[in-house]
Amino acid sequence: MTLSIVELKKRLGGRLVLDGVDLVADPGEAVALFGDNGAGKSTLLRILAGVLDADRGRATLGGASILGSAAAARGHVGYVPEAADAPAHLSPRELAALVAALKRVPAPDEARLERLGLHAYWDRPFGGLSLGQRRRSCLCAALLGDVRLLLLDEPTNGLDAAGVRELTALMKERREAGTTILVATHDPAFAEAIGATRVRLSAGKLRAD
Numbered sequence: 001m002t003l004s005i006v007e008l009k010k011r012l013g014g015r016l017v018l019d020g021v022d023l024v025a026d027p028g029e030a031v032a033l034f035g036d037n038g039a040g041k042s043t044l045l046r047i048l049a050g051v052l053d054a055d056r057g058r059a060t061l062g063g064a065s066i067l068g069s070a071a072a073a074r075g076h077v078g079y080v081p082e083a084a085d086a087p088a089h090l091s092p093r094e095l096a097a098l099v100a101a102l103k104r105v106p107a108p109d110e111a112r113l114e115r116l117g118l119h120a121y122w123d124r125p126f127g128g129l130s131l132g133q134r135r136r137s138c139l140c141a142a143l144l145g146d147v148r149l150l151l152l153d154e155p156t157n158g159l160d161a162a163g164v165r166e167l168t169a170l171m172k173e174r175r176e177a178g179t180t181i182l183v184a185t186h187d188p189a190f191a192e193a194i195g196a197t198r199v200r201l202s203a204g205k206l207r208a209d
């Protein structure tokens, strides 16, 4: 599904962080979002994920709005935040079960667990997991259901070399399956490896990088 963002604006702490962001991403396209620390990359992803409200503007997936937690197309959006956090007492299995129940889709199957290397800590509480382990667990939850737009915030941060290779392969597969990917990153090698279009957020606007 095509992601379309039009004139998105957000003011935070008295500063216009997003000052009319426009973007179109085709089905199966990966877009790498670069920008200095504090440029507003996470803010943009949070808005698209429905966890933060925009002040103005529109964002649609396949023509249906994704803005706000009750948006019609929200079930097609998967999001992994930068901190990849969950309540400390939850295990990755419980997080996946919770997300699956909320989305009314089946819990992840064995093949998915194997693929993401989750077996070793599937039943351990989040509070005792490393950043990379939490990131893999959150990615597993974010991929549940019919995800057509994947939003990833600094996804290679905290991953070991094998994790980055697996993530790269997974992103290529998802692109071939038509998933649109928007990834905030400081990692040009990862952007290149997944064949992403590069854009840069600067002074509140998106430009080709």
Ligand SMILES: Nc1ncnc2c1ncn2[C@@H]1O[C@H](COP(=O)(O)OP(=O)(O)OP(=O)(O)O)[C@@H](O)[C@H]1O
Residues within 6 Å of the ligand: 012, 013, 017, 035, 036, 037, 038, 039, 040, 041, 042, 043, 044
């Ligand atoms: N809740 C908030 N209240 C006030 N200001 C905020 C809030 N959240 C973020 N900001 C500010 O908004 C700006 C954009 O932050 P954001 O986290 O989106 O940047 P970023 O591009 O993701 O940065 P980084 O590369 O460091 O992760 C920053 O100046 C930040 O201080």
